[in-house]
Amino acid sequence: MAAACSDAELVGLALAARGNAYAPYSRYRVGAALLTTGGRVFTGCNVENGSYGLTVCAERVAVFAAVAGGERGFAALAVAADREGYCRPCGACLQVLSEFAPSLRLLLADVRGDFEVKTVAELLPGAFRFPRGEGE
Ligand SMILES: [Zn+2]
Numbered sequence: 001m002a003a004a005c006s007d008a009e010l011v012g013l014a015l016a017a018r019g020n021a022y023a024p025y026s027r028y029r030v031g032a033a034l035l036t037t038g039g040r041v042f043t044g045c046n047v048e049n050g051s052y053g054l055t056v057c058a059e060r061v062a063v064f065a066a067v068a069g070g071e072r073g074f075a076a077l078a079v080a081a082d083r084e085g086y087c088r089p090c091g092a093c094l095q096v097l098s099e100f101a102p103s104l105r106l107l108l109a110d111v112r113g114d115f116e117v118k119t120v121a122e123l124l125p126g127a128f129r130f131p132r133g134e135g136e
Contacts, residue, residue: 005035005039005041007076007078007107007115008113010041010107011033011078011080011107011109011113011115012113013031013033013041014032014058014079014109015031015109016043017031017032017043017044017045017058017062017080018031018045018058018080018081019045020043020045021047022046022047023046023048024048025048025050025052028046028081028082029081029082030059030079030080030081031043031044031058031079031081032044032045032057032058032059032061032062032077033062033077034062034063034066034074034078035074035075035076035078036066036074037073037074037075038073040066040069042062042063042066042069043062043065044057044060044061044062044063045058046058046061047061057089057090057092059089059096059097063096063097063100067100073101074097074104075105076105076106077089077097077107078106078109078115079108080109080110080115081111083111084110084111085110086108086109086110086116087108087109088118088123091124094120094127095127095128097120098121098127098128102119102120102127103120103121104120105117105118105119106123
């Protein structure tokens with residue numbers, strides 16, 4: 001198991017992940033770093049497309065990479081953009097995060113690496129849950 005990653009280190013990884021962003025349309029580069037409960041870190045960046053609706057945010061890229069890597073337990077997610085103000089996930093990303101970790105700690109960073117801490121449930125109260133029948 002990898003050594004635990006501090007909040008500041010996770011934010012640093014999110015800031016660094018911005019460098020891989022493919023954002024020729026918005027020029028809004030975002031990076032994310034997702035820490036698993038086992039101590040692994042998966043990073044993501046936004047990947048835009050000329051067909052705008054196909055664009056995927058950095059947060060979901062990180063989650064999908066982690067799930068593809070066999071991880072489903074998440075401890076914290078850092079998100080950073082290259083503009084002023086704390087970077088907050090969009091509703092779609094919050095819904096995806098809620099599927100795996102409704103109480104996930106979110107480290108929402110600004111361009112200097114300062115960050116505020118929120119949870120997924122705080123930013124997306126009443127998230128959608130797929131209704132499951134008895135015995136499932
Ligand atoms: Zn998003």
